[in-house]
Amino acid sequence: MKKIVVFISFFLASLAGFSQIKDGFARSESGVWYKIETKNPKGRAVVEGDIVIGNYAVAYGDSLVFSSLGTPAQPTFGAMEANRAFKGDLIDGLFLMKEGEQYTFAFPYDSIAKMQQLPPFFKKGDFAYYTVKIEKLMTSQEFQEEQQRLAKEQQRVADSLQAVEMTALVDYLHKNNYSDIATDGVYYKQISKGGEIKPSEGNKVRVHYVGRFLDGRLFDTSVEEVAIAEGKHDKARAYQPLEFTIGKHQMIEGFERAVKMMSQGEKGIVVIPSSLAYGARQRGEIAPFSTLIFELELVEVIK
Numbered sequence: 238m239k240k241i242v243v244f245i246s247f248f249l250a251s252l253a254g255f256s257q258i259k260d261g262f263a264r265s266e267s268g269v270w271y272k273i274e275t276k277n278p279k280g281r282a283v284v285e286g287d288i289v290i291g292n293y294a295v296a297y298g299d300s301l302v303f304s305s306l307g308t309p310a311q312p313t314f315g316a317m318e319a320n321r322a323f324k325g326d327l328i329d330g331l332f333l334m335k336e337g338e339q340y341t342f343a344f345p346y347d348s349i350a351k352m353q354q355l356p357p358f359f360k361k362g363d364f365a366y367y368t369v370k371i372e373k374l375m376t377s378q379e380f381q382e383e384q385q386r387l388a389k390e391q392q393r394v395a396d397s398l399q400a401v402e403m404t405a406l407v408d409y410l411h412k413n414n415y416s417d418i419a420t421d422g423v424y425y426k427q428i429s430k431g432g433e434i435k436p437s438e439g440n441k442v443r444v445h446y447v448g449r450f451l452d453g454r455l456f457d458t459s460v461e462e463v464a465i466a467e468g469k470h471d472k473a474r475a476y477q478p479l480e481f482t483i484g485k486h487q488m489i490e491g492f493e494r495a496v497k498m499m500s501q502g503e504k505g506i507v508v509i510p511s512s513l514a515y516g517a518r519q520r521g522e523i524a525p526f527s528t529l530i531f532e533l534e535l536v537e538v539i540k
Contacts, residue, residue, distance in 0.1 A: 268325030270343035280335030297359040310372035424508040431503030443478035
């Protein structure tokens with residue numbers, strides 16, 4: 238009788254350790270707590286080395302902290318033994334799943350705490366819930382081949398956009414009486430001369446600028462009157478010369494190269510190809526492969 242009482246006490250204590258897990262969860266032979274949300278018996282099962290293309294969500298207790306569910310599927314997990322963190326972890330969970338299925342996995346606080354810093358509201362005894370939706374499975378080789386294909390396609394698009402940019406750039410240079418020959422990669426035209434002081438490596442400079450696209454649209458300026466006139470004024474901003482140090486790579490390369498050509502007090506206009514600006518990157522309203530034009534005034538060189 239005493240043994241039975243001890244056994245029951247032990248059993249109840251074991252249940253108490255998982256008393257905060259939500260309803261509907263079962264435990265697999267590998268030790269992972271799981272709940273099937275969407276089943277697809279005919280789907281391909283996850284095997285070692287698969288790349289999971291899908292979405293997931295994370296909740297600590299009842300608090301959702303991240304979710305990509307409802308967004309386009311992305312490469313999300315690598316179902317590999319090397320990625321295993323503990324017995325009954327997410328890798329064990331993935332091996333229960335098939336393509337087209339959605340599962341929610343529950344992991345106790347102690348297991349998650351070994352892997353990452355947790356928010357203060359997530360307490361010992363609570364569970365973290367990972368909901369995983371698998372849209373597609375790819376072998377490592379299939380994934381690498383797909384990445385190579387995408388890279389080639391991106392390069393093809395980039396080459397096409399760059400060719401369009403160069404055509405528009407040459408056309409702009411001809412129409413606005415710039416030389417076809419770049420100076421240090423940019424096309425600079427002096428508007429008014431300055432003094433004898435020129436910036437050199439390590440000097441701090443103060444520069445007023447007006448930034449435009451080839452079609453004349455303003456995207457940024459340090460000159461308040463220009464911002465007001467073109468409907469770009471920001472009341473929260475202080476309009477004053479931009480300060481940066483030559484050689485510290487604080488500005489896009491073409492901007493710094495142009496300023497280095499100038500002398501204190503000089504004004505000019507520089508046309509900067511995207512290769513010396515933001516290239517293939519999107520920067521706010523600046524689209525990839527955008528040629529930029531800056532009206533510059535080198536206000537001061539601080540030796």
